[in-house]
Amino acid sequence: EAGVTQFPSHSVIEKGQTVTLRCDPISGHDNLYWYRRVMGKEIKFLLHFVKESKQDESGMPNNRFLAERTGGTYSTLKVQPAELEDSGVYFCASSPFRGRTGNTIYFGEGSWLTVV
């Protein structure tokens, strides 16, 4: 079974440009999460989808970040325009059961974003 896949694995963009990160969760997983880890800091929650609906987007830093999950399958996270402080690793994760707390969350390998 394929794990959570993310694309691109690495991206270097200039300040002011736009970047779109994509996540394909494990097939059949209703829950999809985005997390971010900036250099040396903790892994911070960004948002949570249940199927195509945003369950919780309280961790989104500002309106330069836009997440979508079309048809409840893959998800995209767009940063527009990118700022230097957006640099970090963006992790996507998925878990299988809708509405249940405490399920194992499976992480992708991350999209490493560098804004210069």
Add this chain to the structure above:
Amino acid sequence: GQQVMQIPQYQHVQEGEDFTTYCNSSTTLSNIQWYKQRPGGHPVFLIQLVKSGEVKKQKRLTFQFGEAKKNSSLHITATQTTDVGTYFCAGTATNKLIFGTGTRLQVFP
């Protein structure tokens, strides 16, 4: 908002020494999970604890969930160089997994 703190932030040990990281939440958790992230890698699930006072063991790793379900610990006995990485606790409250600040472990041979 909910916070999950871990101490220490860094720990350097000699191979064969023991290591412990502690995790404290500002709110009561429904469960706690532990993850390991190797340098340059992604978080990998280690274990989940659900019950108050629960203790689980995985070979040299011992995990404990506090009675009040607000704190947890991970203890590694006789560390090996393969234990190098950052260990994160992550607590679930209000259906959201909040990660701790992480403890980076370095093991010298």
